[in-house]
Amino acid sequence: MMGAEPLIDFRAVSMEYQSTGGERTTVFRSLGLTINAGEFACVIGPSGCGKTTLLNMIAGFVAPTSGEVLFKGQPIREPGAERGCVFQEYSLFPWLTVEENVEFGLRCQGVPAGERRDLVERHLSLVGLANTRKKYPFELSGGMQQRVGIARALINNPAVLLMDEPFAALDAITRNTMQSELLSIWKATGTTVFYITHNIEEAVFLGTRAMVMSSPPAMIAHAVQIELPHPRERTTADFNAIYRELETALYSHIDPKLLRKS
Ligand SMILES: Nc1ncnc2c1ncn2[C@@H]1O[C@H](COP(=O)(O)OP(=O)(O)O)[C@@H](O)[C@H]1O
Ligand SMILES: [Mg+2]
The missing domain is CATH 1.10.8 (Helicase, Ruva Protein; domain 3)
Incomplete structure (x- = not known):
């Protein structure tokens, strides 16, 4: 579409953490990434590659060291109800x-x-x-x-639902049920979903686009537009071809040091 503005737009985003010991970790260096309204965008990457940091920048919990993250064309400065978050830990208020x-x-x-x-x-x-x-x-x-x-x-x-490995702690059967229900919700509400996972199968089952993140300084090393209609069958040849493509991309961009840590 001509002139369509992305819902979320990372522009030359760099992110550096400084530990208490003074050493710096560069998680992102000049990252560019756009998410369009209505997408179910999945980001896959190994532990420690910067997935949560990426989501936290959209949520407005952390600010990039340089560059900017735009939401509907405006720089994100703080959290907002238009960007709803769901985390891996249930994070409900136990007294309510x-x-x-x-x-x-x-x-x-x-x-x-x-x-x-x-x-x-x-x-x-x-x-x-x-x-x-x-x-x-x-x-x-x-x-x-x-x-x-x-x-x-x-x-x-919310205009976007930001989900950080929301089903990673669930057993496999519950996880599959939740995935199907999330797809129904996505269809019923028309919301955009930004979904983080370290599970390739989950990304292929859910996403309209799956992106593979490399080790830090992380980039989107590979992206696939997934045209398969929902609901998807996990055992078809088409499904597996996409799975293998993502798997190859993932393993060719993981720093072996990260694999040893996990
Ligand atoms: N608040 C922080 N202070 C210092 N380093 C951090 C902080 N948060 C994350 N990091 C580091 O940034 C990198 C990416 O972390 P994170 O975004 O949590 O990755 P992921 O969600 O992919 O596991 C890791 O090396 C992690 O140790
Ligand atoms: Mg994380």
Whole structure:
């Protein structure tokens, strides 16, 4: 599309951490990356390559050392409800019930109680949790806690859902179920998803684009547009061809030092 503005735009982004011992880690050097509205963009990379740092810059939790990250054309300066986050740890408030967790953002924004109740109901149904509204996080399975986390992010009607290995701690069966449900949610809401994983299969199952990150200073070493229609079959030749392409790219861009650490 001519003149279409990317939703998220990394422009010559460099990111350096300085440890307390004074040594510097250059995670990114002049990284460029754009995410368009409506995409389900997956980023794959080994532990320590900078995936969380990348997501944190979009979320507005950390600022690049140089360069800028634009959201709808404006530099990101702080977190915002338009960029909803879901992390690997469930990060729910343990002292609040499911519905209180989900309505937390709305309460902060001063949305009136009646409106909050409707929105909470709609979003709990969306993630299949309509009957657990009065429960506390400790009463829920890991998968259910992640559903609460997703509902809590979605209730602010975000333009993008930022997901950092959200299903990595779940057992394989629950993970597969959650992946399918996330796809339904993505279709139903039309939100953009930026999804971080170290699992190649997950990226091929979910993404409209999968990107492989190299070891630091990290670049997008390889990207594949995935045209397979959803729902996808994990065992087809097409699926496997993309899987192998990503796997080859991943292993040819991993610093052997990172492999030894993990
Ligand atoms: N707050 C921080 N201070 C210093 N170094 C950090 C900090 N956060 C991350 N790093 C370093 O930056 C690199 C990338 O980390 P991270 O973005 O968490 O990678 P990933 O999510 O891919 O595992 C790692 O070497 C990590 O040790
Ligand atoms: Mg991480």
